[in-house]
Amino acid sequence: MNFFGYQEKARRNTAVLVALFIVAILLISMAVYGAVVIGAVVGQFFFVDQQSGLFGYSSNQMWNVELFLWVSAATLAVILGGSAYRIHTLSQGGGTAVAEMLGGSRLPASAKGPLDRRLLNVVEEMAIASGLPVPPVFILEQSGVNAFAAGFTPSDTVIGVTRGAVELLSRDELQGVIAHEFSHIFNGDSAMKMRMMGMLYGITLVSDAGIGLLTMKRTSRYSRDRGTHPGLVVIGLLLFIVGTIGVVIADMIKRAVSRQREYLADAAAVQFTRNPEGIANALKVIGGYKQGSKINHHSAGQASHFFFGNALKSWYSSDWWATHPPLEERIRRIEPGFKGRFNKVDVKVRSSANMAQASADFMVSSGDRVAHSQVNPEAVLAMVGNPGPESLQEAKLILKKMPARVTDFAHDPYTARAAVYALLIDSDAVQRKIQLQVLEKSADPNVFRETLEILPDVEALSDELRLPLVEMVMPALKEMSMPQYQLFKKSVGALIKADHQVSLFEFSLYRMVIRRLNGEFGRSGAIEVKYHRMKTLLPQCQVLLTLLARTGHGVREDGGEKPFSEAMAMLAEGEHSMLERRESRLSHFDQALIQLNMATPELKEMVLKAALHCVVCNGMISLKEGELLRVIADGLDCPLPPLTMA
Amino acid sequence: MTALLVVLGVLVFLILYVIVIYNRLVKLKNRFKNAFAQIDVQLKRRYDLIPNLVETAKAYLKHEQDTLTHVIEARNQAMAAMKRASAHPDDAGAIKALAGAEGLLGGAMLNFNALQEAYPDLKADQTIAQLSEELTSTENKVSFARQAYNDEVMFYNTQRETFPDTLFTGMMGFKEAALFEVKNPEVKERVEVKF
Numbered sequence: 001m002n003f004f005g006y007q008e009k010a011r012r013n014t015a016v017l018v019a020l021f022i023v024a025i026l027l028i029s030m031a032v033y034g035a036v037v038i039g040a041v042v043g044q045f046f047f048v049d050q051q052s053g054l055f056g057y058s059s060n061q062m063w064n065v066e067l068f069l070w071v072s073a074a075t076l077a078v079i080l081g082g083s084a085y086r087i088h089t090l091s092q093g094g095g096t097a098v099a100e101m102l103g104g105s106r107l108p109a110s111a112k113g114p115l116d117r118r119l120l121n122v123v124e125e126m127a128i129a130s131g132l133p134v135p136p137v138f139i140l141e142q143s144g145v146n147a148f149a150a151g152f153t154p155s156d157t158v159i160g161v162t163r164g165a166v167e168l169l170s171r172d173e174l175q176g177v178i179a180h181e182f183s184h185i186f187n188g189d190s191a192m193k194m195r196m197m198g199m200l201y202g203i204t205l206v207s208d209a210g211i212g213l214l215t216m217k218r219t220s221r222y223s224r225d226r227g228t229h230p231g232l233v234v235i236g237l238l239l240f241i242v243g244t245i246g247v248v249i250a251d252m253i254k255r256a257v258s259r260q261r262e263y264l265a266d267a268a269a270v271q272f273t274r275n276p277e278g279i280a281n282a283l284k285v286i287g288g289y290k291q292g293s294k295i296n297h298h299s300a301g302q303a304s305h306f307f308f309g310n311a312l313k314s315w316y317s318s319d320w321w322a323t324h325p326p327l328e329e330r331i332r333r334i335e336p337g338f339k340g341r342f343n344k345v346d347v348k349v350r351s352s353a354n355m356a357q358a359s360a361d362f363m364v365s366s367g368d369r370v371a372h373s374q375v376n377p378e379a380v381l382a383m384v385g386n387p388g389p390e391s392l393q394e395a396k397l398i399l400k401k402m403p404a405r406v407t408d409f410a411h412d413p414y415t416a417r418a419a420v421y422a423l424l425i426d427s428d429a430v431q432r433k434i435q436l437q438v439l440e441k442s443a444d445p446n447v448f449r450e451t452l453e454i455l456p457d458v459e460a461l462s463d464e465l466r467l468p469l470v471e472m473v474m475p476a477l478k479e480m481s482m483p484q485y486q487l488f489k490k491s492v493g494a495l496i497k498a499d500h501q502v503s504l505f506e507f508s509l510y511r512m513v514i515r516r517l518n519g520e521f522g523r524s525g526a527i528e529v530k531y532h533r534m535k536t537l538l539p540q541c542q543v544l545l546t547l548l549a550r551t552g553h554g555v556r557e558d559g560g561e562k563p564f565s566e567a568m569a570m571l572a573e574g575e576h577s578m579l580e581r582r583e584s585r586l587s588h589f590d591q592a593l594i595q596l597n598m599a600t601p602e603l604k605e606m607v608l609k610a611a612l613h614c615v616v617c618n619g620m621i622s623l624k625e626g627e628l629l630r631v632i633a634d635g636l637d638c639p640l641p642p643l644t645m646a
Numbered sequence: 647m648t649a650l651l652v653v654l655g656v657l658v659f660l661i662l663y664v665i666v667i668y669n670r671l672v673k674l675k676n677r678f679k680n681a682f683a684q685i686d687v688q689l690k691r692r693y694d695l696i697p698n699l700v701e702t703a704k705a706y707l708k709h710e711q712d713t714l715t716h717v718i719e720a721r722n723q724a725m726a727a728m729k730r731a732s733a734h735p736d737d738a739g740a741i742k743a744l745a746g747a748e749g750l751l752g753g754a755m756l757n758f759n760a761l762q763e764a765y766p767d768l769k770a771d772q773t774i775a776q777l778s779e780e781l782t783s784t785e786n787k788v789s790f791a792r793q794a795y796n797d798e799v800m801f802y803n804t805q806r807e808t809f810p811d812t813l814f815t816g817m818m819g820f821k822e823a824a825l826f827e828v829k830n831p832e833v834k835e836r837v838e839v840k841f
Binding site for chain 2: 070074078081082085089093097100105106107108110111112205412413414415446450479480481482483484
């Protein structure tokens with residue numbers, strides 16, 4: 001199965017999730033009803049003198065339809081209300097909301113500590129290798145060894161790592177863990193887990209309500225308010241128990257949906273890094289470490305399914321029940337000879353060794369470029385969301401080739417803006433003059449100076465480094481505040497429009513940057529799947545392919561008619577001709593991409609395949625074609641590893 | 647029975663509403679605390695650069711030991727203030743103390759820079775020029791990060807004072823956060839720095 005297959009499966013899992021959720025609501029309604037009945041009976045027992053029982057209900061009738069409906073309605077309201085609220089906050093905050101909820105603090109992209117730097121480098125390498133925007137990293141101040149990835153789309157995804165993992169894992173082990181998390185992003189697990197967290201919140205809320213009732217009783221006793229019905233206390237207690245049942249059911253759902261995905265992510269991590277030892281040793285560290293992968297945080301329960309290892313240890317977290325498969329089994333699937341013995345982890349020895357290593361190996365030499373043969377559309381398609389060690393090597397090479405000064409600029413929110421401006425400035429003298437004038441007016445004068453400063457370095461970048469630079473600036477730009485972001489967005493817009501025409505590169509850059517930042521500053525949230533049939537999307541595909549064909553073959557006489565019709569034939573029967581220029585402007589392209597992103601993964605696969613076919617028709621990918629292809633893959637949220645361009 | 651149900655319903659609603667308020671404030675608080683991390687990185691960089699600069703300048707400034715000592719002392723004080731502030735970015739007192747210390751450091755640096763005009767040799771030194779340039783750029787980064795932090799603090803403080811949040815903020819322990827505002831060191835020119 002490939003990327004699209006996994007995405008599709010994750011989508012189906014969401015349907016399973018909804019079904020389980022409905023069953024859970026029914027079960028909980030019954031349980032709450034039971035709690036109310038028992039509460040009423042016990043209440044009557046305490047207050048025999050009272051005229052009527054609690055709620056005017058007498059214990060003679062065990063089954064009261066009216067009461068049941070009331071109770072169900074109330075439970076339903078609480079659960080749905082709670083879930084709706086959580087889904088709302090999550091879709092506003094994206095992965096950042098989860099990280100912050102868990103007490104994570106954002107690791108500045110410009111952090112200088114050797115261990116912090118090592119972590120940021122590992123994440124950056126992996127992101128560039130897989131064609132994802134570099135995600136912001138959050139640190140959880142926890143001594144357990146754990147990590148997570150959360151977010152609906154690649155642009156609002158964040159990576160969280162515990163302090164314990166940063167200090168106790170070697171670089172290879174850390175890489176294995178991060179690769180595991182990345183594969184959750186590729187497989188659509190992160191998005192599904194976000195939805196799951198939103199839904200399940202309502203279920204666990206019942207236990208909160210129970211706690212609320214119990215504490216209310218206490219305050220009223222202190223105020224000597226004798227009017228509190230002991231029945232309420234009992235109901236509170238019972239609600240709490242019911243709530244706990246809810247929590248257990250929620251965990252069952254998590255287990256049903258996410259447990260298998262952990263094995264999958266482990267396997268993908270091995271494939272990605274081609275280093276089974278990395279992830280296996282990380283798991284062994286967890287096994288031999290006193291703190292294991294435990295997270296001590298009041299919100300850890302809600303988010304337990306996000307983590308790399310078991311975040312919770314509780315009475316029912318035995319192997320067959322937990323959200324994660326047992327460590328021994330996970331290791332055995334990577335290392336079949338594993339005997340199940342964990343060596344005790346000596347915290348001092350490990351952390352000082354890691355610190356020394358991290359300080360020493362800042363410039364790890366990476367081998368030579370690995371030769372690819374990527375001109376085959378099938379091969380490229382197979383790479384989507386499935387980067388191999390070659391891509392990782394390629395990414396290391398890209399990062400190594402990036403001049404140190406540019407890297408420094410990219411990692412700081414202040415200068416990262418200058419790097420983006422510099423990327424947009426034209427090499428043509430006349431254009432450049434106009435653009436610089438516009439920039440001087442719209443941007444901060446100091447940033448303008450920084451832009452002039454970095455401009456020669458950015459211009460000297462070879463073409464293969466330009467788009468990776470766009471990925472690299474992302475975490476730093478996401479550190480801006482809202483007003484700073486708005487100013488930045490305005491300046492970028494002004495810079496692009498300065499010459500009254502939008503070039504393909506300007507368009508690509510703008511689209512990618514703003515889309516990515518939208519995950520942080522705009523509304524994130526899951527992309528709704530609206531289109532299930534290719535037929536409804538044919539006009540959009542026509543726009544896409546027309547532009548691609550014209551970009552690659554515009555100079556030639558046939559104007560790309562052949563690759564266009566061949567690619568189009570892959571999508572639908574019948575004759576389709578290329579669109580006129582006025583029907584296929586960049587604005588049309590933009591709209592088409594937005595709509596195509598709402599297609600099912602299967603349809604996206606077809607579209608991407610057709611696009612690839614259109615591009616490699618003549619056996620090579622030109623720079624412009626490569627850029628356009630990247631924008632398309634990006635617009636469809638399909639992480640495409642760096643391609644070698646001719 | 648209906649009355650009880652209504653009371654119960656209102657109660658549940660209230661509890662939920664308070665949870666919403668609480669979560670919203672926690673989120674905003676986390677935001678500005680996270681924004682402080684960026685200031686932290688830049689200030690550290692700045693505090694690392696200053697001793698280098700002073701060390702290099704010493705050779706030229708045999709007779710200006712006072713100014714140099716002031717710079718170093720102000721830097722040490724600011725660094726101590728930063729350590730406290732970065733441990734608790736939500737402590738208004740710590741932020742104000744840091745802002746004060748930063749103001750003093752700015753004044754001391756201004757006096758130091760004035761010396762560059764008086765000693766052309768100093769100004770001509772390659773290392774000094776490079777370090778000064780880097781320091782200026784770092785200061786710009788500091789002020790950018792400070793702006794981001796202040797934006798987030800403002801969002802938090804505004805939400806904190808909005809009705810009905812303001813009814814609960816005291817009870818839940820959401821204190822007002824302080825803006826990180828450094829007085830413009832230009833005003834302090836030629837003012838003797840005292841400790």
